[in-house]
Amino acid sequence: MADPYSILGVSKGADEKAIKSAYRKLAKELHPDKNKDNPKASERFSEITQAYDLLSDPKKRGQFDRGEIDENGQPRFAGGNPFGGGGYSQGGPGGGNFDFGSGGIDLGDIFDGLFGGGGGRPGAGPRPQQAPPPKGANIAYEHLVSFTDAATLAPQRITLGDGKTVEFKLPAGLVAGQQIRIPGRGQPGPGGNGDAMVTLKLGKHPDLARDGDHIRIDLPISIKEAVDGGKVKVPTVDGAVMLTVPPRTNSGAVLRIKGRGFTTKSGGRGDQLVTLMIHLPSDPVELARLSGVLSDSNVRENLGV
Known part of the structure; x- marks a missing residue:
């Protein structure tokens, strides 16, 4: 999304009244009910609603003006991995976990062969079941849902950190702060990808x-x-x-x-x-x-x- 001030057509010094007036004017022009045959108008309507949600909140507006958050309300990162975390450990000396499934020596298999494969080592009980490898970390996102979409549960689209856009459905009885899980769209790991965890925020309406x-x-x-x-x-x-x-x-x-x-x-x-x-x-x-x-x-x- 472009700069929220540019989207609403107001200056950075605009007061709350000017921002609300600009949003009301654009909302009336771009409302989906008036532009059913114009998908671009619907996209613009979502953009101005998201921009209004940011600029109408004094705290978020201040954070944006100071460069602490971006136009989507996400924290700005100076560099490195924007999603946190440092990957995963492969194990090894001092790591506490050994990977015997990729070229290492499985001592359990050796003892099974020596002692008939049925009871394991003499005097030993059943072999403990190896824990499955961990999945990658989840990635947190925030998504602004317009007032109209939240009420009618209109399908939503979000662009993830890898640049890909996915569509998801809103839950019945939606409330602000509710989370949606998108499986497999988190960080990679030895046991598979983590999930994308989307926190939903609700936009305001000028009249309702x-x-x-x-x-x-x-x-x-x-x-x-x-x-x-x-x-x-x-x-x-x-x-x-x-x-x-x-x-x-x-x-x-x-x-x-x-x-x-x-x-x-x-x-x-x-x-x-x-x-x-x-x-x-x-x-x-x-x-x-x-x-x-x-x-x-x-x-x-x-x-x-």
């Missing part, structure tokens, strides 16, 4: 917020919509839907859209909870007219306009 398995949103509506009722457009992780507002709805009322929340551990979906917030017009004439208390002429006379 997670509440357990549910998703919440505060939706502004006009006073006319609150009084007369009507249909309003509501964003969800599955695309915008039209929601019916009943007549005479009070501010703070919560409406439920079933099955538009996060995927649960059982494989179902939570709901989206929409809190309606009445937005009053700033024009006092329009406000009085909508209230229906005064006629237009009386409004202007009483307000002195």
Whole structure:
């Protein structure tokens, strides 16, 4: 991923408000629901979400600006092996382990031959079973999952340390900090490769917020919509839907859209909870007219306009 400031189109001195504003603008343009036939837009959407997740966190932003972490949130290494560890020991004098399986002398086989192969050395019990050779070390990664992908369990792709990209599935009931194991993609060892251990991080959404398995949103509506009722457009992780507002709805009322929340551990979906917030017009004439208390002429006379 390129520099997160460049991805969002902001300067390094941009404040939190400017960063959020830039992300909201780009998110609306590049959202997958608006660009279903443009895979590049989906990739850009993931990039700006990852960049926003880094820059919206003061701690991570500071670490990035100081060069302590890279644009993916990974620690920067001065050189050598970025995954730690020094390989494995082949054994030998002082090492405690000997490899008799590759040209060495297996003393157990010799004693078996001398004493009929059945009981081993005289007075000795059964030969102890040799421990299997150790696998290579695991390699730790972090992967940012966008809010929408986390809710819908969209397939994910990650580029590993060897430069290869692999695809993996998200678990039902996903929570931040959860780990995914990708077998055989760690460091090599005498007993085979270790695994890639991917810690999942969840991105933020400019309008939606997670509440357990549910998703919440505060939706502004006009006073006319609150009084007369009507249909309003509501964003969800599955695309915008039209929601019916009943007549005479009070501010703070919560409406439920079933099955538009996060995927649960059982494989179902939570709901989206929409809190309606009445937005009053700033024009006092329009406000009085909508209230229906005064006629237009009386409004202007009483307000002195």
